[in-house]
Amino acid sequence: MRFRSASAVTGITAIALMATACGGGASDSEDSGTAAEGTLVVWSDPERADAIKAASEAFSEANGVEVEVQELAFGDIQGDLLNAHQAGNAPDVFIGAHDWTGNLVRNGAIQPIELPQDRADGLSETSIEALTYDSQLFGVPYSQENLFLMRNADLAPEAPETFEELVETGQELKDDGEVSEVLSMAVGQEGDPYRMNTLFTSAGGYLFGQDDEGNWNPEDLGVGSDESIEAMEKVAEYGEEGEGVLRRSIDTQNDAALFFDGEAPFFVAGPWNIGDANESGVNYEISPIPGFEGMDPASPYIGYQAFFVTKDSANSALAQEFVANYATDTDFILSLYEADPRMPVQTEALESVSADDPTIAAISEAGADGMPMPSIPEMGETWEPLGKAEAAIIGGADVRETMESAHDTIAEKIGG
Secondary structure, X not given: OOOOOOOOOOOHHHHHHHOOOOOOOHHHHHHOHHHHHOEEXXXXXXXXXXXXXXXXXXXHHHHOOEEEEEEOOHHHHHHHHHHHHHHOOOOOEEEEEHHHHHHHXXXXXXXXXOOOHHHHHOEOHHHHHHOEEOOEEOOEEEEEEXXXXXXXXXXXXXXXXOHHHHHHHHHHXXXXXXXXXXXXXXXXXXXXXXXXXXXXXXXXXXXXXXXXOOOEEEXXXXXXXXXXXXXXXXXXXXXXXXXXOOOOOOOOXXXXXXXXXXXOOEEEEOHHXXXXXXXXXXXXXXXXXXXXXXXXXXXXXXXXXXXXXEOOOOOHHHHHHHHHHHOOOHHHHHHHHHHOOOEEOEHHHHHHHHHHOHHHHHHHHHOOOOEEOOOOHHHHHOHHHHHHHHHHHHOXXXXXXXXXXXXXHHHHHHOX
């Protein structure tokens, strides 16, 4: 079974209902003995560290415990956390990506979160689903990100409804000498499955199947399936030996520059590009990435940022209290947004930032057909083989042979 649009998933409501507030402020600090006399250690990337430090002041006063926020590069947190867990000196709480969940659970590094019902109700259902593994909630989501189409409104006033329409508009501009590229979409020499998933899924391809409860099934590896091969044959029509719209010479080092310099009318972008877009002076607009005509909508991966509690935290009750009741507070989430403007998953905070910034509402709309990135441990084994296969196909390699080879490589890695 392939991905189905996120809605209420069996078991999610039950998870929230079984959860009650943990810790409970000063009274629990007194009951926990030495825990309240120690230090609650939180790992964060530098962008959000100051916001967490400010928000933790109220928590410190209420629970009589010091909160120490330690800064690490976001890309280092998962690996360092696993090493620290094995060494017995892991933090109590850390920020991470939802797709780390399966690997962290497999390594026994995190514990389930007890989220009060009223707090769960304030978060989007898809974000709760994404942080749920084996029917247990393992992280408290606070923001999400997804890809979208950024277009130069001076060159392309109307948002394309299909990929074919996008190509037609871009090709006319290229033929007229107004741009040098139809579309700026990073492919690179090693491929980019994160971005390519939008077109891959529109054409009917899939990476992993899902069971009836919405759980990702690593035994249903779709890379070498007829559906996925046909999908990449469709994508190949726009590769270097086809329309020339998708090119390995465009990667994450030059994709933004092509758009900001006016060399491409369309850009497959993410929230991290907004700041530079505003400084560029380009009259841009945001819309969903269009799928192929007559096929499924393009489905960008949705990534969630979340707070996790380590398995053997010395201050487990306080750590649970921090992530369940403080990290879900609207003011705290808004302070995180100001420090690092990613779209909040809490309804009240999202409404607040959307009212002030229509860009956020547009990004949210662009992710309406998205799918949470699979969080199973096997996901990590797919990126390199699938990326290389997609890049080779963009360059003109035989589709079936290349995809079946990627399937065999991934299957061997995951033991499927």
